[in-house]
Amino acid sequence: MRRIPIGVKLTAMILPLVVFLVFIALRTVPQFKITTIKVVSESGRERIPASLKEHLTTFVGLSLFELNFNRLERELGSYPTIKSLELKRALPSSLEATVSLVESPALVQTTDGLETYLVEGNALVRLPAEDIDAWKQEMVTILVPPSYAQMLRTYGLDRSFHQVMELANSLGEKTTLITSIKYDNNSSNSFGKMVLEISSLNAQIWVREPVGTAQIQAAVALAQQDQKDTLSFLSSEDKRYDLYREGLVRR
Numbered sequence: 001m002r003r004i005p006i007g008v009k010l011t012a013m014i015l016p017l018v019v020f021l022v023f024i025a026l027r028t029v030p031q032f033k034i035t036t037i038k039v040v041s042e043s044g045r046e047r048i049p050a051s052l053k054e055h056l057t058t059f060v061g062l063s064l065f066e067l068n069f070n071r072l073e074r075e076l077g078s079y080p081t082i083k084s085l086e087l088k089r090a091l092p093s094s095l096e097a098t099v100s101l102v103e104s105p106a107l108v109q110t111t112d113g114l115e116t117y118l119v120e121g122n123a124l125v126r127l128p129a130e131d132i133d134a135w136k137q138e139m140v141t142i143l144v145p146p147s148y149a150q151m152l153r154t155y156g157l158d159r160s161f162h163q164v165m166e167l168a169n170s171l172g173e174k175t176t177l178i179t180s181i182k183y184d185n186n187s188s189n190s191f192g193k194m195v196l197e198i199s200s201l202n203a204q205i206w207v208r209e210p211v212g213t214a215q216i217q218a219a220v221a222l223a224q225q226d227q228k229d230t231l232s233f234l235s236s237e238d239k240r241y242d243l244y245r246e247g248l249v250r251r
Helices: 006-027 050-059 069-076 129-136 146-155 159-170 172-176 213-230
Strands: 036-041 082-090 094-101 107-110 116-120 123-126 141-144 180-184 193-198 203-207 239-244 247-250
Touching: 036 050, 050 069, 050 094, 050 129, 069 082, 107 129, 107 146, 116 129, 123 146, 141 146, 141 159, 159 180, 159 213, 193 213, 203 213, 213 239, 213 247
Parallel strands: 036 094, 107 141, 141 180, 203 239
Antiparallel strands: 082 094, 107 116, 116 123, 180 193, 193 203, 239 247
């Protein structure tokens, strides 16, 4: 068996100690104290969680070499809406965080306004109040009764709700017309009721069963045309349209 030279053994023993002492020494260098923190989204979007930004500001004044990046990346990566997070030192005094955000098709808000959730896969993830506005700017919001939201949290999203999200997102630029999208389903055996509130047209479109995206877009276009033809904006009563697979019924 070949013997390891004593010099190699000593190097192997001393090197970790030297690295540790250098690392400790770096913590005391004033130039390495954090003065700037930069947070960016991997996708380039602006929905950086406010709660994350607030937490990161607590590191200002600490040394860049004082932070345990592996531990922090695990902890901060568990924030709601964050898929993963990577920290990086930008010498001499900047900390950079790159965030990968959850991709979501919709926000779900209870009709009493007390809870807002982000749809992640087949589940609802509670969204901190300070982060709601940023996410609302980029995706559709669906209002549901608190009891239905609790059911979705407990059992996961049902097939009907997935259909509702698909229909809501199919509206494209027409979503700017819609004041709110409400949905309720107290039965697992039916589609339930999806209501598109269009205040500018004094109109409501009630979707009573799954329909194609072309049908729901056509219903919104018809409500727009009716408003032009009948001057419905002068009326205080909403027009109601019930949308079925076979057609649209004016009420």
